[in-house]
Amino acid sequence: xxxxxxxxxxxFADNVKDFLRAEVTPQSLRRSxxxxxxxxxxxxxxxxxxxxxxxxxxxxxxxxxxxxLDFVLLAQECGRVALAEPLVETALVATPLLSSLAxxxxxxxxxxxxxxxxxxxxxxGHAANGLVCDAHIADWLLLPSGDQIxxxxxxxxxxxxxxxxxxxxxxxxxxxxxxxxxxxASGAEGVALLAASLNRGALGAAAQMxxxxxxxxxMSVQYATGRIQFGRAIGANQALKHQMANCAVKTxxxxxxxxxxxxxxxxxPSHADFAVSHAKVVAGEAALLAAKHGMQVHGAMxxxxxxxxxxxxxxxxxxxxxxxxxxxxxxxxxxxxxNPNAKIGADKTFGVQA
Amino acid sequence: MDLNYTPEQIxxxxxxxxxxxxxxxxxxxxxxxxxxxxxxxxxxxxxxxxGSWGMVTWPEEYGGRGCNLIEWLIFEEEYYRARAPLRVNxxxxxxxxxxxxxxxxxxxxxxxITGMAxxxxxxAQGWSEPGAGSDMAAIRSKAIRDGNAYxxxxxxxxxxxxxxxxxxxxxxRTDPESQRHHGLSFIxxxxxxxxxxxxxxxxxxxxxGFAEIFFDNVRVPLxxxxxDEGQGWHIAMATAGFxxxxxxxxxxxxxxxxxxxxxxxxxxQNDILDLSIExxxxxxxxxxxxxxxxxxxxxxxxxxxxxxxxEASLNKIFWSELDQRMHETAMSILAxxxxxxxxxxxxxxxxxxxxxFLFAQSGPIxxxxxxxxxxxxxxxxxxxxxx
Numbered sequence: 001x002x003x004x005x006x007x008x009x010x011x012f013a014d015n016v017k018d019f020l021r022a023e024v025t026p027q028s029l030r031r032s033x034x035x036x037x038x039x040x041x042x043x044x045x046x047x048x049x050x051x052x053x054x055x056x057x058x059x060x061x062x063x064x065x066x067x068x069l070d071f072v073l074l075a076q077e078c079g080r081v082a083l084a085e086p087l088v089e090t091a092l093v094a095t096p097l098l099s100s101l102a103x104x105x106x107x108x109x110x111x112x113x114x115x116x117x118x119x120x121x122x123x124x125g126h127a128a129n130g131l132v133c134d135a136h137i138a139d140w141l142l143l144p145s146g147d148q149i150x151x152x153x154x155x156x157x158x159x160x161x162x163x164x165x166x167x168x169x170x171x172x173x174x175x176x177x178x179x180x181x182x183x184x185a186s187g188a189e190g191v192a193l194l195a196a197s198l199n200r201g202a203l204g205a206a207a208q209m210x211x212x213x214x215x216x217x218x219m220s221v222q223y224a225t226g227r228i229q230f231g232r233a234i235g236a237n238q239a240l241k242h243q244m245a246n247c248a249v250k251t252x253x254x255x256x257x258x259x260x261x262x263x264x265x266x267x268x269p270s271h272a273d274f275a276v277s278h279a280k281v282v283a284g285e286a287a288l289l290a291a292k293h294g295m296q297v298h299g300a301m302x303x304x305x306x307x308x309x310x311x312x313x314x315x316x317x318x319x320x321x322x323x324x325x326x327x328x329x330x331x332x333x334x335x336x337x338x339n340p341n342a343k344i345g346a347d348k349t350f351g352v353q354a
Numbered sequence: 355m356d357l358n359y360t361p362e363q364i365x366x367x368x369x370x371x372x373x374x375x376x377x378x379x380x381x382x383x384x385x386x387x388x389x390x391x392x393x394x395x396x397x398x399x400x401x402x403x404x405g406s407w408g409m410v411t412w413p414e415e416y417g418g419r420g421c422n423l424i425e426w427l428i429f430e431e432e433y434y435r436a437r438a439p440l441r442v443n444x445x446x447x448x449x450x451x452x453x454x455x456x457x458x459x460x461x462x463x464x465x466x467i468t469g470m471a472x473x474x475x476x477x478a479q480g481w482s483e484p485g486a487g488s489d490m491a492a493i494r495s496k497a498i499r500d501g502n503a504y505x506x507x508x509x510x511x512x513x514x515x516x517x518x519x520x521x522x523x524x525x526x527r528t529d530p531e532s533q534r535h536h537g538l539s540f541i542x543x544x545x546x547x548x549x550x551x552x553x554x555x556x557x558x559x560x561x562x563g564f565a566e567i568f569f570d571n572v573r574v575p576l577x578x579x580x581x582d583e584g585q586g587w588h589i590a591m592a593t594a595g596f597x598x599x600x601x602x603x604x605x606x607x608x609x610x611x612x613x614x615x616x617x618x619x620x621x622x623q624n625d626i627l628d629l630s631i632e633x634x635x636x637x638x639x640x641x642x643x644x645x646x647x648x649x650x651x652x653x654x655x656x657x658x659x660x661x662x663x664x665e666a667s668l669n670k671i672f673w674s675e676l677d678q679r680m681h682e683t684a685m686s687i688l689a690x691x692x693x694x695x696x697x698x699x700x701x702x703x704x705x706x707x708x709x710x711f712l713f714a715q716s717g718p719i720x721x722x723x724x725x726x727x728x729x730x731x732x733x734x735x736x737x738x739x740x741x
Contacts, residue, residue: 001358003653232739248735256650
């Protein structure tokens, strides 16, 4: 029993953090809003070159052979800078899905190799989301239909852009027609793969929300320290201190469930629903609280387009509802807990959430 | 990261479970805030000590088993699972014990840890004064050197378990000219010393769970001082860290309460009209789970050489407010029976929820109010301006 990350995991996360801090700033994000695609191919290539997009791809398939636990701290850093590029969904959802499909389907194997090399990009749809993120820059799309997963080239689908309040997010309604030819998985296999994708997507969203919450707390503390009213920093007032302390409590207590979820997904993915839903719910609560109190601490400044807080706030609002909103995940928790056979109690925290 | 227990840890759990199954009293003991109940609990402490289960983290020479914090958590899980009696000596074993380990001389450790490990000496805490509650640096009670003794005069209040305890650990002003947190010392005082008057204070349940202690020229030897003269504040902050942080409230306590809450909910599911109750039950369960995960994380970090600091305040807020919410939810489920004492004939299966509800009200107050904890988090963890 050891609930800590390894030195290597922490060091890797630190390096990625430094890289992202240098490359992704509120200024760079604002510049991306002026670009039609909203995306920066140069930055994406750098992320690919660092091996991040294929981190979870087994070494035999050309990736780094790492797992969800190795990636979760990175996803947190992506949230901290409000990265707009779809690194988390590519690494955590798209590539594991492709690498599961690759042994049976040559197209998926070829695509995985291209993706790992940075020569192709892919977007993943899921019933939990309805809309598909970053479909416009994808060469291929993996799309669900009932218990089936279909692989379609972008020119086989029609994209209808759906504007989000978060100017970084690019969402699309996808019109498409599948065929036997495009179907890459179905039946029990399709259901299992879609369920796994949902859990990985939810883990990625939860991790980003923790990073977002921490970023908003840091910004708000800084603002409250510098803003003078009645002759002193507004942050000296207990009313604001306590709001920020509540954000810190929520955020810190969401981390252990997040890491437990990442661990469970990496070791026993078929038993991870409970842990993932717990993480997604509490990370969402932490991020939404940091957004709400963060805005209050900033006063009118927080309500402006010009001040950077809204970049983080809007992402938190969006991710809380993506890959299963709180209602979806709470419902899974309710169903699990209210089952009279649920194994609960102080001695059952680890490894029994079957 | 490895979230599996080792074979040794699994075997340890089995050993704890078996011993508890053989030794936990079949009938619940009376409240330790009665004279009779206190002695029953003292006997239980002695039983624990005989099996070397009194404080498993202590070295064997002090009656422990030299366990690490993960094993301690396993012990606690089994302890609450077995519904074993509450620890009447929690001030001693969970607060003073770790403080003695860090700041005590070998002679003090041998003298005092052995006494509390054996169940022979029960401890109370004497920090608050009428004018020094949240503002503990306003302490006025004095311990003035006279030869090889301190002469103590003053008053302590809200001293938990002081009515029946044998000893009290206190903070006194040893430098009469000093201000605030300077000039304070940490001193151990036998409650039967001449010049001490203990006046019980009845708590919400009518029982004398805490007391005022009056000191009138009480003499204690200099060797009863823990750490250096004037180091009292520093030591007290370490004790408070144990109190708010890991030791005092192990997660098992809340996980077992959450489990009982789920069972209570299931038993009454069909009578419940308030739809928010099921959500509160699930929320409670998840929060207890999160507290356990957080604690395992902290324990792992400490085993790997980390320290616990101001983040103990996060902990204290989380468990105390969780405990309150769980008991509020239970009271909502029990509805019109919630106010009944267990001896009322209409009480039925209400168990000890009311008792727990009353105690849960004190959680956000003792060990430093949650408002103070929020200030600590804002100022020391987040770096917000003090003034």
